[in-house]
Amino acid sequence: MPDVTRINSSMANGHIAIVHLGLGAFHRAQQAVYLEHYRQRTGDTSWGVSSANLRSSIDLVDGLREAGYRYHVAEYADSETVTLREIGVIEEALFTGRDANGRWGRDLEALLARMASPETRIVTLTVTEKGYFLNQASGELLADDPMIAADIASPRAPHTALGILVEALARRREAGVPPFTVLSCDNMPDNGHRTRNAVIQMAEHRDAALAEWISAEAAFPCSMVDRIVPAMTEADFTQLSRLGIEDSNAVVCETFAQWVVEDHFPLGRPDWEADGIEMVADVAPFETMKLRMLNGSHSLLAYLGAPEGIETVYDAVSRSDLRALLRRYMLEEAAPTLAMPEGIDLVAYADSLMSRFANDSLRHRLHQIAMDGSQKLPQRWLLGTLARREAGLAAACTALGMAGWIRYTAGRDIQGNVYEVDDPLAPRFAALHERHGQYPEALVTAFLAMDDVVPPALAADTVFAEGVLTAYRLLTEQGLEGALATLARG
Numbered sequence: 001m002p003d004v005t006r007i008n009s010s011m012a013n014g015h016i017a018i019v020h021l022g023l024g025a026f027h028r029a030q031q032a033v034y035l036e037h038y039r040q041r042t043g044d045t046s047w048g049v050s051s052a053n054l055r056s057s058i059d060l061v062d063g064l065r066e067a068g069y070r071y072h073v074a075e076y077a078d079s080e081t082v083t084l085r086e087i088g089v090i091e092e093a094l095f096t097g098r099d100a101n102g103r104w105g106r107d108l109e110a111l112l113a114r115m116a117s118p119e120t121r122i123v124t125l126t127v128t129e130k131g132y133f134l135n136q137a138s139g140e141l142l143a144d145d146p147m148i149a150a151d152i153a154s155p156r157a158p159h160t161a162l163g164i165l166v167e168a169l170a171r172r173r174e175a176g177v178p179p180f181t182v183l184s185c186d187n188m189p190d191n192g193h194r195t196r197n198a199v200i201q202m203a204e205h206r207d208a209a210l211a212e213w214i215s216a217e218a219a220f221p222c223s224m225v226d227r228i229v230p231a232m233t234e235a236d237f238t239q240l241s242r243l244g245i246e247d248s249n250a251v252v253c254e255t256f257a258q259w260v261v262e263d264h265f266p267l268g269r270p271d272w273e274a275d276g277i278e279m280v281a282d283v284a285p286f287e288t289m290k291l292r293m294l295n296g297s298h299s300l301l302a303y304l305g306a307p308e309g310i311e312t313v314y315d316a317v318s319r320s321d322l323r324a325l326l327r328r329y330m331l332e333e334a335a336p337t338l339a340m341p342e343g344i345d346l347v348a349y350a351d352s353l354m355s356r357f358a359n360d361s362l363r364h365r366l367h368q369i370a371m372d373g374s375q376k377l378p379q380r381w382l383l384g385t386l387a388r389r390e391a392g393l394a395a396a397c398t399a400l401g402m403a404g405w406i407r408y409t410a411g412r413d414i415q416g417n418v419y420e421v422d423d424p425l426a427p428r429f430a431a432l433h434e435r436h437g438q439y440p441e442a443l444v445t446a447f448l449a450m451d452d453v454v455p456p457a458l459a460a461d462t463v464f465a466e467g468v469l470t471a472y473r474l475l476t477e478q479g480l481e482g483a484l485a486t487l488a489r490g
Contacts, residue, residue, distance in 0.1 A: 001244070034275055069090045133160065182218060187295055406472055
């Protein structure tokens with residue numbers, strides 16, 4: 001039996017001042033935990049949270065309501081040490097997605113009213129990269145996407161996070177209420193700036209004056225969040241049951257957590273620095289460090305390991321050749337592209353990441369990490385690689401990763417088993433494999449030509465393109481072990 005520390009919620013009812021869009025595991029294991037720390041430390045219940053699930057099953061929302069908005073977070077240092085926290089800072093859960101009968105927006109009006117209320121001072125988001133409907137290469141709003149087009153056509157009944165933000169801000173403007181602060185907690189570079197641009201572009205389709213008001217008055221600080229939160233498995237629930245926790249809303253995560261936030265909140269914020277939140281003037285260095293070193297490493301493991309039948313991050317880093325790949329990638333390719341504040345030791349950071357990846361209590365599935373690669377790879381690999389190539393530097397690890405991604409998008413592992421490629425561009429991937437799958441050079445060229453994923457200047461780099469093609473041939477002809485052995489000799 002693990003060594004267990006139990007920490008109960010304060011159980012105090014509070015006032016809602018924060019609305020969160022994207023009620024999922026990460027929000028419940030990261031932001032809500034920090035706010036629970038704050039509430040227990042200070043006794044201040046004025047920063048309660050209303051959390052809205054915009055897309056997935058209604059079951060989580062109803063389950064939280066039935067549990068009185070209490071749930072558990074299990075923080076594992078390793079399989080032998082766990083802290084069980086009861087979280088009570090969420091005061092309301094709402095659902096705006098499509099129900100089992102195909103109806104949209106059960107709680108949409110309640111959500112919009114909550115966001116329009118003067119009591120709401122901050123709106124946070126974890127809607128994943130694809131939830132912003134941006135061209136990841138250019139940052140432009142995908143105005144012709146069916147979901148965005150529907151919100152543009154019916155702005156008062158929105159379904160997307162962007163549409164909901166614009167409608168709520170429009171209501172505040174009409175009522176003479178200052179705009180809330182919008183705080184993105186998603187893994188995008190300059191996430192505050194990108195969110196601001198997306199919201200303003202969305203508003204311009206509705207009302208130029210509204211867009212100008214948002215541009216002039218609303219705050220969109222950047223933030224960097226870091227905590228490994230795998231999707232829950234039956235094994236996780238079984239282990240929690242052994243510890244006396246019967247909670248269908250529970251979340252499992254690592255002990256480590258970090259939240260770095262740009263300090264720009266015109267309507268106020270909690271005094272949460274004592275709870276470990278780092279308030280800074282510029283988030284960008286920390287954000288880029290995490291994206292390129294942690295998330296970039298995760299993507300390498302996902303696209304190289306999943307087609308080989310490797311199930312989890314722990315399984316992957318149990319292999320010496322993959323550990324060597326990650327260290328080479330982090331220290332030789334990712335770290336040199338970073339400009340960090342004085343005192344940040346990137347070698348120590350890489351060491352800490354390797355220790356976190358080796359946490360044997362987390363079942364962080366590689367297929368989960370592989371989701372939405374077209375939305376993630378520009379910021380995790382490609383922008384840094386472009387900078388390296390412009391400086392005449394090699395990027396062999398990233399070239400191998402790109403080859404792995406191309407192979408992954410075929411949707412079939414080396415044993416012939418079919419898996420779902422969960423990505424907004426999955427139909428385009430399937431068409432490219434159908435057309436070019438027997439011709440590696442044509443296939444690699446076609447994937448690199450996707451200018452909404454790959455920066456055109458990088459696609460035009462013949463050295464990088466040749467590196468990806470060579471790596472793709474190695475993977476398909478010699479498998480992962482052979483490709484890694486060749487890379488190690490190079």
